[in-house]
Amino acid sequence: MSKKVRFKLNGQLKSLALDQTRMLLWVLRTDFALTGSKYGCGEGFCGACTVLVNGEAVRSCQYPVEDIDGKEVITIEGLAKNGNLHPIQNAFVEHDALQCGFCTPGMILNAYSLLLKNPSPTQEEIILEMEDNLCRCGAHVRIVQAVLTAAQKMSGGSRR
Amino acid sequence: MKKDDFLALDFYDIGPGLPLSRRKFLKLMGGGIVILFTVRDPLFLEAQRRRWQQLPEDFNAFLRIGEDGRVSCFTGKIEMGQGVITSLAQMLADELEVPLDSVDMVMGDTDLCPWDMGTWGSMTTRFFGPPLRAAAAEARAVLIELAAEHFQSDPSQFIAEAGFICYKSQKQKKVSYAQLTKGKKIAKHLAGKAPQEKPENFSIVGKPVLRLDSVEKVTGKAKFAGDVREPGMLYARILRPPAHGAKLSDVDTSPAKNVQGARIIQEGDLIAVLHDDPEQAEKALRLIKARWEKSEAKVDENNIFDHLVQVAPEGEVVSEGGILAEGEKVSKTVITNTYLDGYVAHATIETHTALAKVEGNKATIWASTQNPFGVKDDVASVLGFPAENVRVITPWVGGGFGGKASNRQTGEAAKLAKLAGKPVQIAWTRAEEFFYDTFRPAAVVKIKAGVDTSGRITFWDYGVYFAGERGSQHYYDIPHHRTMSFGSGWRGTPGSHPFGTGAWRAPANNTNTFARESQVDALATAAGMDPLEFRLKNLKDERMIRVLRAVARKFGWTPAKPPSGRGYGIATGIDAGTYVAHMAEVEVDKKTMKVRVKRVVCAQDMGLSINPEGAKTQMEGCITMGLGYALSEDIRFKGGEILDSNFDTYEIPRFSWLPKIETVLIDDKNAAPQGGGEPAIICMGGVVANAIHDAIGVRVFQLPMTAERIKQASEM
Numbered sequence: 112m113s114k115k116v117r118f119k120l121n122g123q124l125k126s127l128a129l130d131q132t133r134m135l136l137w138v139l140r141t142d143f144a145l146t147g148s149k150y151g152c153g154e155g156f157c158g159a160c161t162v163l164v165n166g167e168a169v170r171s172c173q174y175p176v177e178d179i180d181g182k183e184v185i186t187i188e189g190l191a192k193n194g195n196l197h198p199i200q201n202a203f204v205e206h207d208a209l210q211c212g213f214c215t216p217g218m219i220l221n222a223y224s225l226l227l228k229n230p231s232p233t234q235e236e237i238i239l240e241m242e243d244n245l246c247r248c249g250a251h252v253r254i255v256q257a258v259l260t261a262a263q264k265m266s267g268g269s270r271r
Numbered sequence: 272m273k274k275d276d277f278l279a280l281d282f283y284d285i286g287p288g289l290p291l292s293r294r295k296f297l298k299l300m301g302g303g304i305v306i307l308f309t310v311r312d313p314l315f316l317e318a319q320r321r322r323w324q325q326l327p328e329d330f331n332a333f334l335r336i337g338e339d340g341r342v343s344c345f346t347g348k349i350e351m352g353q354g355v356i357t358s359l360a361q362m363l364a365d366e367l368e369v370p371l372d373s374v375d376m377v378m379g380d381t382d383l384c385p386w387d388m389g390t391w392g393s394m395t396t397r398f399f400g401p402p403l404r405a406a407a408a409e410a411r412a413v414l415i416e417l418a419a420e421h422f423q424s425d426p427s428q429f430i431a432e433a434g435f436i437c438y439k440s441q442k443q444k445k446v447s448y449a450q451l452t453k454g455k456k457i458a459k460h461l462a463g464k465a466p467q468e469k470p471e472n473f474s475i476v477g478k479p480v481l482r483l484d485s486v487e488k489v490t491g492k493a494k495f496a497g498d499v500r501e502p503g504m505l506y507a508r509i510l511r512p513p514a515h516g517a518k519l520s521d522v523d524t525s526p527a528k529n530v531q532g533a534r535i536i537q538e539g540d541l542i543a544v545l546h547d548d549p550e551q552a553e554k555a556l557r558l559i560k561a562r563w564e565k566s567e568a569k570v571d572e573n574n575i576f577d578h579l580v581q582v583a584p585e586g587e588v589v590s591e592g593g594i595l596a597e598g599e600k601v602s603k604t605v606i607t608n609t610y611l612d613g614y615v616a617h618a619t620i621e622t623h624t625a626l627a628k629v630e631g632n633k634a635t636i637w638a639s640t641q642n643p644f645g646v647k648d649d650v651a652s653v654l655g656f657p658a659e660n661v662r663v664i665t666p667w668v669g670g671g672f673g674g675k676a677s678n679r680q681t682g683e684a685a686k687l688a689k690l691a692g693k694p695v696q697i698a699w700t701r702a703e704e705f706f707y708d709t710f711r712p713a714a715v716v717k718i719k720a721g722v723d724t725s726g727r728i729t730f731w732d733y734g735v736y737f738a739g740e741r742g743s744q745h746y747y748d749i750p751h752h753r754t755m756s757f758g759s760g761w762r763g764t765p766g767s768h769p770f771g772t773g774a775w776r777a778p779a780n781n782t783n784t785f786a787r788e789s790q791v792d793a794l795a796t797a798a799g800m801d802p803l804e805f806r807l808k809n810l811k812d813e814r815m816i817r818v819l820r821a822v823a824r825k826f827g828w829t830p831a832k833p834p835s836g837r838g839y840g841i842a843t844g845i846d847a848g849t850y851v852a853h854m855a856e857v858e859v860d861k862k863t864m865k866v867r868v869k870r871v872v873c874a875q876d877m878g879l880s881i882n883p884e885g886a887k888t889q890m891e892g893c894i895t896m897g898l899g900y901a902l903s904e905d906i907r908f909k910g911g912e913i914l915d916s917n918f919d920t921y922e923i924p925r926f927s928w929l930p931k932i933e934t935v936l937i938d939d940k941n942a943a944p945q946g947g948g949e950p951a952i953i954c955m956g957g958v959v960a961n962a963i964h965d966a967i968g969v970r971v972f973q974l975p976m977t978a979e980r981i982k983q984a985s986e987m
Contacts, residue, residue, distance in 0.1 A: 144500060146491070149495075151620045153701055157620060159620055200489040203489045204482075209485060210352030211667070212493055212669070213620045238927055245918060248892050251895055251929050252932055
C-alpha cells in the first residue's frame with residue numbers, strides 16, 4: 112500500500128513513501144513533527160486540524176495523503192516568513208483573539224483561505240466562513256475583529 | 272489532605288463576607304489563603320489531622336534573577352487560556368520593579384515550582400497573588416540591601432527601578448539586579464516584612480496588557496502535551512467499555528497482532544495497543560474483539576431529576592434567618608417552582624493528554640492538567656514510586672474549565688510506559704473525552720417564595736439538590752429565608768450519578784443563579800413591577816446595587832412590566848468574591864421557538880483588576896461559553912452509556928451565535944483583587960431565561976432552553 116507521494120510542504124519539496132490510507136494530520140504531526148495542526152475531534156467537526164492545500168482550508172484529519180500528491184500544503188508553521196508574522200497572525204496578537212490557543216492555528220488558516228477568496232469580507236461573511244471552526248474559550252468576538260483587521264491590512268498591499 | 276478533598280473545595284464559594292460566627296477560619300495552603308468550613312465538614316476534621324502543604328517561605332522559590340537580567344517567575348499554577356501567565360507576570364514585575372517583558376513564567380513544573388493545590392476556583396490572583404507579591408517585595412528589599420553593601424552606603428539612599436538599584440539622589444549611579452545576584456539564588460533574607468507597593472503607585476498592575484503567550488500560539492510553536500516528542504515514544508489506544516459500569520466478559524486481542532508493529536499490553540482490566548504510529552494503534556485496537564456485560568440502564572436525561580431527588584441525602588443548612596411561616600402569612604402571592612439543569616460537558620478542544628517516560632525508578636509526565644501536583648501524587652501511587660521521583664511538566668493546556676482537574680489519562684500513560692519500557696503518549700479521542708469527562712452534575716432546585724403588595728420579597732425557601740452550595744445563598748434583603756443544600760455538587764453520594772461528575776466553570780453557581788434569578792423575575796412579574804426596579808427595591812447590598820446600576824446604564828434599560836415583548840432580561844450573581852450583573856436582549860422565533868441572543872451587557876466588580884484587558888477577555892469568554900449551557904448543551908445518556916460522542920450532536924456555541932457583547936469593569940483600585948475566570952458565566956442561564964419570558968411570556972424551568980422545551984413550556 113506504500114506509495115511515493117511528492118508535495119510541497121511550507122515551501123519545501125517533499126517526497127516520501129507513505130501508506131496511502133493515512134490522514135494528512137497524522138503525517139504532519141508524526142512524520143514531520145509539525146504539531147501546530149491539532150487533533151480536536153477526528154471527524155472534521157471542529158477545525159483544529161485545518162491546513163491549507165493549494166490555498167484552500169481543509170480538514171487534515173479527513174484528508175488522505177494520497178490526495179496531496181503534486182499539491183502545496185501550508186501549515187501554521189509555514190505562515191510566518193523570515194521571522195515576520197503574517198498579517199493575520201499579527202491581528203490575532205493585537206486583538207488578544209485567543210485564549211488557550213488550541214484552536215488558533217486552525218482559525219488562522221481558515222481565515223487565510225477565506226481572505227484569499229474574499230479579500231474584503233463583511234462581518235457576516237466572516238462569521239459564515241468561520242462557522243465550523245470551534246472555540247471553547249469564547250474568543251469568537253475577537254477572532255472576528257482580528258480577521259477584519261487583517262483584511263484591511265492585507266488589502267493595503269502586504270498580501271502574499 | 273487527599274487531593275480529592277481539595278477538588279471538593281471548589282463547590283464552596285470562597286469569597287469575602289461569609290458569616291464568620293457560624294464558620295470557622297482555617298489557615299490553609301500557605302500564603303494567607305483562608306478557607307472557610309462548617310465545623311462538621313469532613314474537610315475541617317481532615318485538616319486537624321493532617322499538616323497541609325504550605326507555600327515555601329523563601330522568596331527564591333517564587334523567582335530567580337538570571338545573569339542576563341531576565342526574571343523567572345515560578346508558579347504551580349498552569350495556563351489554560353485564562354490569562355494568568357500575563358497577570359501573574361504583571362504582579363511580579365510591578366512589585367519587583369522590573370520591565371514586564373523581562374519576566375519569563377515557569378508554570379506547573381513540579382520540580383521547579385512551589386507546591387500548588389491546583390488551578391481552579393478563580394483562585395490564582397486571589398490566593399497565589401499575595402504570596403507572589405510578598406516574595407517580590409522581599410526580593411526587592413534584599414536587592415536594595417545588597418546594593419547598599421555594594422556601594423558601601425545606607426539602604427535608605429536607594430530605590431529600585433526597572434531592574435536596577437539606583438541612588439535616589441543620583442539615578443545614573445546604579446547597579447543592575449543581575450550584577451548583584453550573578454544568576455545565583457539570593458542567600459540574604461529580610462529580617463522583617465518587606466513593605467509592598469501601594470495601589471496608587473502601581474505602574475504595571477491595573478494597566479491593560481496583551482497576552483504574553485500569543486506569538487507562540489499563533490505560530491504553532493506552542494507545545495501542548497500531545498506535541499511533546501521523546502525518542503522511541505509509542506502512542507497508546509486503550510480498550511474502553513461501551514458504558515460506565517460495563518464488565519468485560521470475553522476478549523480476543525490476537526487479531527490486533529495483524530497490524531505490523533502493534534504491541535498489545537494487557538494487565539488486569541487495562542488492555543492497550545501501542546504503536547509508533549497513532550493511526551496504526553487505532554487500527555489495531557479496532558481489531559480487538561471484546562464482549563461486555565452492561566448493567567441495566569435505569570436513568571436517562573429525562574428521568575434523572577426524579578432519581579436525584581429520591582436518592583438525595585439529608586440537607587444541610589447553608590444560611591437561614593427569620594421564620595418562613597411568618598413571611599408566608601404576609602405574602603400577597605406565593606410562587607413555588609422547580610428548576611432543572613442537565614449534565615454539561617467541559618468539551619475543551621484539547622482532549623485529556625499525557626506523555627509518560629519511566630526510567631529506572633524515576634518518571635516524567637507531560638500532562639494537560641489543571642492539577643500538576645495532584646498528578647504527581649497519582650502517578651507515584653500508580654507506579655509505586657516515592658512522590659519525589661515523579662516530575663510533572665505542564666505544557667500549554669488547551670482549555671480546562673474544571674475538566675482537567677481530573678486526570679485519569681496520566682496514570683494510564685505512566686502505567687503503560689512502565690510496562691512497555693518506552694515513553695507512551697495517551698491522547699483521548701473525542702469519544703473518550705465525552706465518556707470520561709467529569710460532567711457538570713444534573714441538579715434540581717426547588718424554591719418557594721412570596722411577595723407582598725408593596726413589591727417586597729416576604730420569604731425565600733430554597734433547596735438545591737446535587738449542584739452544590741456555591742452561589743446558593745441569596746443576597747436580597749429578605750426577612751425570612753432558608754437555603755438548604757442536598758447532596759454534594761461534586762460526585763454526589765454513591766448511586767446518584769451514573770458516571771463521573773465534577774467541577775465545571777463556576778461549579779454549582781450556574782445552576783443556582785439560573786434558579787434564583789428566574790424566581791426573582793417570577794416574583795417581579797407577580798408584583799407587576801419592572802424587574803430592575805423590583806431588584807433594586809429588594810437589595811441592600813451596595814456592591815450589588817452598584818453593578819446593577821452600571822449594567823442598566825450601559826444597556827439603556829427603561830422600565831416596563833414583564834413580559835414587555837421587548838425580549839429584555841436581567842440576572843445578577845456573586846462568584847469568587849466578584850459581583851456580576853447581566854442584561855440581555857433576545858429574539859424568539861414564534862414559529863420555531865428558536866432563540867437568538869442579540870445583545871449581552873455585563874458589568875463586573877472584581878475589586879482591583881490586575882489586567883483589565885484580560886479581565887474583559889474572560890468576561891467575553893464566559894458570556895459566549897455560557898450561551899451553550901443556556902441554549903443547547905445537555906448530555907444524553909442511557910444509564911452509564913453516553914450517547915453524545917462528538918460535536919455533531921453535542922452543540923457548543925459557534926460564530927453565528929454571537930450576540931453583541933459589551934463589558935463594563937468597575938475597577939476598584941483600592942479593593943483586593945477577586946476572581947475573574949468564572950463569575951461572568953453564572954448569569955447566562957438566568958439572563959436568557961428572563962429575556963425569553965420578557966419576549967413571549969413563557970417561563971422555561973429547565974436548562975438548556977432548547978426550542979423544543981420552549982415550545983412545550985408555551986403549550987402548558
